[in-house]
Amino acid sequence: MQSIVVEHISKSFGDVQAVKDVSFEVAPGEIFGLLGPNGSGKTTSIRIILDIYEPDGGQVAILGGPMDESKKNLIGYLPEERGLYQDVTLEVCLQYLATLKGMSREEIDAKLPAYLEQFELSEYRKKKVKELSKGMQQKAQLIATLIHDPQVIIVDEPFSSLDPVNTQLVKDILKEQRAAGKTIMMSTHQMNQVEQLCDKIILIDHGNVLLYGGLQEIYERFATNQLLINTSQPLPEALPGVARIEQLNTMIKLTPEPGITPHDLLVTLVNQGIALNAFEIATPSLDEIFIQVVQGSNNGNGKKEIQHEQDA
Amino acid sequence: MNKVWSIFKYEFYKTVSRRSFILTLILVPLVPALILWVLNSLSASQSQALGEVFTGGAQQAFPYGVVDQSGLVKEMPDWIVGNSLVLISDETTARQQTLDGKLQGYYVVTADYLESGEVILYKEEINPLAGIEGTAIFEQLMQYNLLGGDMDLYLKYTQSPSIQMVEINPQTADARDTDNPLTFLVPYAITLFFYTIIFTSSSMLLTAISKEKENRVMEMLLSSVKPTQLFTGKLMGLGLANLLQMAIWFGAALLLLRLSGQTFAIPANLQIPAYVFLYGIVFFALGFAFYGSLMAGWGAMVPNLREGNQSTFVFSLPLLFTIISISTLINEPHGTLSTVLSILPPTAPVAMMTRLAIGGVPLWQVGVALALLVLSDLFLIRSVAKIFKSQYLLSGSAASINTFFKVLFQRQASG
Structure with missing residues (x-):
């Protein structure tokens, strides 16, 4: 059974249509990436899923049905707009937010110290929230997201304001939660994190779905026959069967002419006597796919892609 | 209901544990009590005339x-x-x-x-x-x-002649001692007291909601509770905290009036009877629900506290009108204007308390005022719940008073 099923949701605010006919599914034990440029409709989609906004059309099923009071307690949410009560102590703030997730005082007392310890916030628990750094507040908010052991975790830009150590900590936690069978939906602009964590993604822009599917499947769909090589020798200006030669940071990217395979290029390089330190097929990064799809959409080429993906 | 209870407990605890709340709760009655005690001590210990203090x-x-x-x-x-x-x-x-x-x-x-x-x-x-x-x-x-x-x-x-007053209509007869300045001072003080406490305590709801929007904690809350649960919990929590404050202050004021009566020989007909205290609690609670709902709704619409505060005077207009009419209320407590003001829901919490402090208000008028206030509060709570929707609570756009009242009086389509 899918944990989140979104079917043809749409939402407008006045004349602005924030979400148009968006559909996707997220399964337990999966990290799902919700991607899109700023103002693309990601946050509105999340709010509809969480029943914060009522959709104009379409429907959402969470954990097998519509959202209700008890299901809210099974969802952990880290909003993009971080917010905690500033004038109370960290401990009081987290206790209150946990009670709103249906936890009893005893449960909170049993679990909160361990979380504070894990996020290295124990010594700050009696400090007012406003006295904590931005990164500490971010970690505190993550505790509020996870403390009630939610079945569905929705995190919006979970790595913002975190240093590399804490970024790794959060990544490890998300992986642990996935391994425990939790459903995780993550919205972020950090494509490298998506590449490392997500099993499936959806890319939306201007409320439209541009791309949807498994990460590996998407890589394969956007794969080219370009090659990345590293050599200590200078390359000739032109190579037979090579349309373009680009010098990257440490690598050289070769774009073959139509009908030329990577294997043909390798043979050409060897025949030219070029000593290779590295040779690999160039897979487009998610960043590149993102830019390609979004720019294609803005140039009017995206509509076909949407329809294709939605049909798929 | 559990979540409403959690919000109620949190809001109540947060308010009553605030240092400023505790200090004002104690100091407001303590300062006049100390002044009274000093005057009382002087009065008891000095049999000499005031003139003797200066002349020896x-x-x-x-x-x-x-x-x-x-x-x-x-x-x-x-x-x-x-x-x-x-x-x-x-x-x-x-x-x-x-x-x-x-x-x-x-x-x-x-x-x-x-x-x-x-x-x-x-x-x-x-x-x-x-x-x-x-x-x-x-x-x-x-x-x-x-x-x-x-x-x-x-x-x-x-010796002054002993004049026995006989009221022709005991319900409305004005038996006040018009020569005594305290006759007017006490209702005047009560009017100002109820105006101030209802308006300031209601404003706390505006502050609480606006701050949550500014702190950006609102979205976190809305993922856990319904907007109406948030509104109800806050109204109850802040309402009880302010009711506690009001009861202590008003009770202390009545007690001080009685004690000062012993010191300054205030006539018995100026002593406020105990039932006025009970009416005070009821009218304060209903007045708080009325103005608190309006403030909470306005807080939900405005992007921040600063913009919210700029327009709160609009909500205070009915209460300000009561203050402007204070002379009529006190001099003609049973006249047409006073009666109307004490029955209309926006002005009743203050105007009726002024009249009750003077005395002689027919019971049916108190009953009508209470009934209208209860109905108005129910209407406002339901209407403000419409405004307490995520679309407004998560919006950072500017809002106008016109839009607020338009939404407030719109017929609820979806319930």
Whole structure:
């Protein structure tokens, strides 16, 4: 059974249509990436899923049905707009937010110290929230997201304001939660994190779905026959069967002419006597796919892609 | 319901544990209590007149002389003059004794007193305060002798007649002592008290909601609770905290009034009966629900507290009108304007309390005012719940009062 099923949701605010006919599914034990440029409709989609906004059309099923009071307690949410009560102590703030997730005082007392310890916030628990750094507040908010052991975790830009150590900590936690069978939906602009964590993604822009599917499947769909090589020798200006030669940071990217395979290029390089330190097929990064799809959409080429993906 | 309870508990605890709340809760009644205690102590420990505080009581050991040239002063009874006045045969002797320090001075009742009413007081030095008591005793002495030295007649003359008031319509008759300034001071104070406390406590809801929007904690809350649960919990939590504050302040004010009655001899008809305290709690609670709902709704719409505060005067207009009409309310508590103001829901919490403090409000008017307030509160709570939607709560856009009232009075389509 899918944990989140979104079917043809749409939402407008006045004349602005924030979400148009968006559909996707997220399964337990999966990290799902919700991607899109700023103002693309990601946050509105999340709010509809969480029943914060009522959709104009379409429907959402969470954990097998519509959202209700008890299901809210099974969802952990880290909003993009971080917010905690500033004038109370960290401990009081987290206790209150946990009670709103249906936890009893005893449960909170049993679990909160361990979380504070894990996020290295124990010594700050009696400090007012406003006295904590931005990164500490971010970690505190993550505790509020996870403390009630939610079945569905929705995190919006979970790595913002975190240093590399804490970024790794959060990544490890998300992986642990996935391994425990939790459903995780993550919205972020950090494509490298998506590449490392997500099993499936959806890319939306201007409320439209541009791309949807498994990460590996998407890589394969956007794969080219370009090659990345590293050599200590200078390359000739032109190579037979090579349309373009680009010098990257440490690598050289070769774009073959139509009908030329990577294997043909390798043979050409060897025949030219070029000593290779590295040779690999160039897979487009998610960043590149993102830019390609979004720019294609803005140039009017995206509509076909949407329809294709939605049909798929 | 559990979540409403959690929000209620949190809001109540957060409010009552705030240092500023505790300090104002204690200091507001404590300061007037201390002032009263000081005045009370002074009053109890000092039998001397106020004038003596400044002039020194020792001077009273020496009497004033009375030189009667009119022949009217036949008697100098001890129960009037004591050691304050002595009869001196002639002005020369009186002058000499004054210069010798045996007299503080002397009165000369002129020969044509009955025609001119003239009495001359001679003193070595003129101190306006020092003569106060001696003058009063001299006046009493003259009154006694003018009445022919008849003690009974004199006592009847000096005691005010005992007037028994009989109210033709006991429900509406104004039995107040219009000569006593406290008659007007007490209802005036009650009007201002209820205006201030209802408006300031309602404003706390605006602050609470706006701050949550500014702190960006709202989205976190809305992923856990429904907007209506948030509104209900806050209204109840802040309402109880302010009710507690109001009950303590109002109770202390009534207690102080009673204690001050012992010190300053406030007439019994100025003492506020206990039932007014109970009405006060009810009208405050209903008034808070009325204005608190409006403030909460407005807080939900505006992007921040600063913009919210800029327009709160609009909500205070009905209460301000009550303050403007305070003179009518106090002077004509049962007139048309006063009656209307005390029944209309926006003005009733203050205007009715003013009238109740004065007394004589027909029970049916209190009942109608309460019923209308309850109905208005129910309407407002339901209407504000419509505004307490995520679309407004998560919006950072500017809002106008016009839009607010438009949404408030819109018919609810989806319930």
